Amino acid sequence: MPKAAVIYARISQDRVGEGLGVKRQLADCRAEAERRGWPIVAEYVDDDVSAYSGKRRPAYRAMLEAIRSREADAVLVYHVDRLHRRPIELEEFVDTCAEAGVKDLATVTGDLNLGTGDGLLIARLMGAVAAAESDAKSRRSKRKMLELAQAGKPSGGGPRPFGFQPDKVTHHPVEAAVIRDLAARLLAGEPLVSLTQWLQDNEIRTVTGKEWRTVTLRNQLKSPRMAGLREHQGQVIGKALWPPIISEDEHARIVALLTDPARRTNRTARSYLLSGLCRCGKCGGKMVTGQTRGRRRYMCRSGADFGGCGGIMISATVEDLITDAVLYRLDTPELAAAIEGRQRADENTAALSESIAADAAQLDELAALYAAGDITAPEWMKARRIIDARLKANRSRQAQQAGSTVIAGHIGNASALRTEWPAMPLGKQVAIVKALVDHITIAPGTMGARSIDPARVEVHWKL
Numbered sequence: 001m002p003k004a005a006v007i008y009a010r011i012s013q014d015r016v017g018e019g020l021g022v023k024r025q026l027a028d029c030r031a032e033a034e035r036r037g038w039p040i041v042a043e044y045v046d047d048d049v050s051a052y053s054g055k056r057r058p059a060y061r062a063m064l065e066a067i068r069s070r071e072a073d074a075v076l077v078y079h080v081d082r083l084h085r086r087p088i089e090l091e092e093f094v095d096t097c098a099e100a101g102v103k104d105l106a107t108v109t110g111d112l113n114l115g116t117g118d119g120l121l122i123a124r125l126m127g128a129v130a131a132a133e134s135d136a137k138s139r140r141s142k143r144k145m146l147e148l149a150q151a152g153k154p155s156g157g158g159p160r161p162f163g164f165q166p167d168k169v170t171h172h173p174v175e176a177a178v179i180r181d182l183a184a185r186l187l188a189g190e191p192l193v194s195l196t197q198w199l200q201d202n203e204i205r206t207v208t209g210k211e212w213r214t215v216t217l218r219n220q221l222k223s224p225r226m227a228g229l230r231e232h233q234g235q236v237i238g239k240a241l242w243p244p245i246i247s248e249d250e251h252a253r254i255v256a257l258l259t260d261p262a263r264r265t266n267r268t269a270r271s272y273l274l275s276g277l278c279r280c281g282k283c284g285g286k287m288v289t290g291q292t293r294g295r296r297r298y299m300c301r302s303g304a305d306f307g308g309c310g311g312i313m314i315s316a317t318v319e320d321l322i323t324d325a326v327l328y329r330l331d332t333p334e335l336a337a338a339i340e341g342r343q344r345a346d347e348n349t350a351a352l353s354e355s356i357a358a359d360a361a362q363l364d365e366l367a368a369l370y371a372a373g374d375i376t377a378p379e380w381m382k383a384r385r386i387i388d389a390r391l392k393a394n395r396s397r398q399a400q401q402a403g404s405t406v407i408a409g410h411i412g413n414a415s416a417l418r419t420e421w422p423a424m425p426l427g428k429q430v431a432i433v434k435a436l437v438d439h440i441t442i443a444p445g446t447m448g449a450r451s452i453d454p455a456r457v458e459v460h461w462k463l
């Protein structure tokens with residue numbers, strides 16, 4: 001019987017992680033110790049967040065030290081996968097235990113005896129299994145999602161839905177009333193665009209603080225959640241735990257109305273080279289693409305979804321003008337110099353990717369902490385804001401770097417590119433244009449002009 005057992009717990013990367021939260025691991029281990037009659041002399045807890053950024057797990061090292069110095073003679077963990085992330089770490093653990101004569105390693109999920117050959121073998125096997133388990137984690141998390149869905153419970157991560165409190169179950173009194181009002185008005189025939197405008201006029205924002213758009217409002221109003229139904233992977237699978245905001249009958253009518261093919265606006269697949277790149281010379285708004293009288297155009301549009309002045313339109317033949325400008329620019333020595341300078345500055349690309357991966361992992365970890373009840377929603381949001389901001393900045397730097405890679409092979413070789421251009425897929429053309437062009441400002445034109453006056457078009461170069 002051990003005289004000085006220790007508990008080791010670790011916060012994992014397991015996003016759902018119910019049962020693996022540190023509190024739960026510790027509670028289960030303490031109960032197991034009591035059942036076995038092992039006296040606990042210390043508890044060690046690590047946080048995988050720091051392990052991810054390359055630091056060693058300090059509590060784990062302290063525990064090994066306690067074993068080495070004979071202060072501990074038995075170890076209790078929730079599962080072997082808490083103890084080690086890689087088989088190589090297990091070897092060090094086994095060696096340390098062997099030297100110190102520690103033979104008792106117990107887990108809540110099944111125990112091991114390190115003193116026998118079998119125990120060691122099992123521990124090694126379990127270590128190998130733990131290494132393979134990171135793959136299984138996504139499977140477990142999917143299963144967990146399904147379980148939550150089947151129980152009618154809300155899913156773990158993400159922001160609260162509009163109309164509900166952060167617990168995703170209790171109604172938000174103001175927002176729930178807004179939804180009921182909008183649903184009734186929609187069913188009475190008011191167009192979605194007018195409802196969206198009303199939300200904007202009343203400064204009612206989405207839960208992430210953004211302005212509503214018809215597409216977000218459409219999804220909001222036809223969401224089964226509003227009728228107290230639980231959806232899983234796009235399918236309603238039963239009643240939810242939360243009370244409905246609108247009735248199932250209203251929900252069914254809204255879905256029928258909003259998915260009526262006759263109502264759908266005609267959104268064609270992307271076929272515009274300069275989508276998102278043109279700015280209105282009058283109001284500065286983003287110009288959108290579309291057809292008027294059968295001709296492709298870029299235009300500034302007013303209204304809830306667009307927010308422009310509606311004052312400028314230009315024929316899509318502006319694409320030819322921009323293509324020429326881009327191909328011409330690819331031949332300039334200034335561009336070659338700019339690219340070379342940028343590539344030197346970008347030698348830390350790998351560091352950037354690492355930082356992005358670490359931040360993404362940390363966000364997952366925070367979600368797991370929140371799901372396990374170890375931190376509150378405000379704490380979660382606060383921590384997320386900081387990481388999100390850094391992640392966004394790093395991702396945009398990464399995207400810019402990718403941009404210089406897109407055109408690297410084409411500098412000084414524009415005539416070959418010019419020959420290929422007409423047969424090139426639009427996606428590739430767009431990538432090349434976007435690598436060079438930040439945006440294009442379109443000035444007002446003369447009524448009735450037959451071709452585009454190049455003076456209307458001002459290109460703002462990235463490079």
Ligand SMILES: [Zn+2]
Nearest residue numbers: 280283300309
């Ligand atoms: Zn405008």
